Amino acid sequence: MPRKTSFSVAIAALTLLTITSAANAHRVWIKPSKTVLSGEKNYVTFDAAVSNTLFVPEHFPFRTDGIVATAPDGNQLSLENVAQGKYRSTFDLALTQEGTYRIGSSSAGIRAFWEDKEGKRKMWPPRRGKAKGDTFETAVPKNAKNLRVTYSSRKVETFVTLGQPTTKNLQPTNKGLELITLSHPNDLFATEAARFKFLIDGEPAVNAEIEIVPGAMRYRNAAESITLKTDNNGEFSIIWPNAGMYFLEASYKDNKAPAPATVRQGNYAATFEVLPL
């Protein structure tokens, strides 16, 4: 049993790490079976994983305990049939109200890096999780050598719609790096343009780096990803080249961090379905 525990802690740490480093890292994704649904009620099943190849679960399952599903009216829904496999987690969502559902996981916090007297690298919170009652003030020595403190936010999400698309639960929380869906995320079609905006703590995220990768990567030789940057309003637009599932990842960094942090960074990832015309 102790072995198993330390293994899952290791997974948690790895998951966190992969989310924090956007470029060239493993991708964290929640992929719905369908995003545009009809009927009085319906079901969507989801895969959630950490992997390089989209959307092939081949590395680690994404932990479901932090995943929150919000109904069109803003109320939280419980995930059904939650299971964690070797490479992916799965769960179902019963759609009983008309409108757009938001499914995702987000977190934010500060992280400190420094060197001790022997020049050994230290990090807080530590990889294996912080101890109870441990705070930045108690854990990080005053005048620590080469101290770097970052404030980072992470979000991984996706959207599904039953019936008519709605926007009630697509409103920003003004915390962390967030996607503002100027085009509805469940009304995307191949060859058409979609426009989105990123906010960092409620302000336009200018020059955020965006990478959009089509799914089914395993069946082609190049990633064929599209890289973009947000403009002075934090906005960007994308013309979807083909129908299919897409993975979007954004990262943002500046020095407007709340003390004691000096670097503010945001990471965002989402899965979108683009339908053929």
Next chain:
Amino acid sequence: MLKHIFTLFTLVSVAIAANTYAQSDVQLEINIPRLTVAEYHKPYVAIWLEDTQRKATQIAIWYDFEMENHKGEEWLADLRQWWRRGGRKLALPVDGITGATKAPGTHLVTVDLASLLKQQPAGKYKLRIEAAREVGGRELIQLPITLPLNTKALPIKATGKRELGLITLSAVK
């Protein structure tokens, strides 16, 4: 009660329309091809009129509307363009628009098309017909038309390649 009033209203308006425009009727025929496949299900078919601003006027939706608990509505989103062009806004079933799925063969669209077309502002339109079949494919066909309709331009025809056969908009003699 409300539904009955609505039905009555529809009937009355159709009767009036039929009377007024009886001399210049148009008709729309949809052919559903017979396919030799192991598992055949009758397709869901949607028919609508779309203006240059993509505003849709619903004409017909043929689906399994009689299934228990509205189960048949679960596959309506497979008519992807129709779903986007107003299908998802409808409170189904809609009297006069909803119909049962049709077997292979040629079917006449029963809505009073002449009166529906006459209610539209002049301009260019597309008459769009979309079909989606369970364990099958999906096809979207359009007939470009200009309103008011010049009967000399009729018939206007288009033929599908897979899920739809010959579509004909013609004058009724």
